[in-house]
Amino acid sequence: MDAVALRPRLASFRVVAFSGKCNSANANQPAEIAFEVQNRIDLELRVPTEGINPLEAHVRIQITGKAASKNEQDHPIGSFDAEYEARFVYPLDAKEPDISPRFESEPYQYMLVSQAFPLASSHFRRELMAMGFNVGNMPLGI
8 A cells, every 4th residue: 555545644632631839939031931841752652442543643742941040050930741532543454563663753753743743833932922921932833
C-alpha cells in the first residue's frame, strides 16, 4: 500500500486541561517577564479490538510553564499547566503491520506532532494573554 493511502487525517483536537495561577503580589511589577516552558509529547497507536473501526494515532501534549521577572527568577509571577490531545484516524484499509514500522520512525512521529503542536501552543498563548501576560517573547517550539 502506498504512503498516501496510509496517511492519517486529524479527526479531533481537544484541550484536556488548562490551569493557570497568577501571583498578584508579584504581577504588578513593570519588569520584563521571562517565560520558562517545558513540553512533553507522547504518541500512541491505538489498534481497535473490532475490525470495523479504523486505526488511530493519539498525540498527547503537556505544556508546563512559569513566568517570572527577569530580575527575580526565584519569585514566579505565574505558573501554568496544560494538556492537549490530537486524534488521527487512518483509512479503514490501513492495517497495523503497515503502520507500526512507520510509527516507530522519528520523521513519521514528527509529521503527527507537527500538525498538533501549533494548535496546542496557540491555545496556550491565548490563555496566557487572557490572564494579562505579554507572550511575544515566549518560546513555544517543538
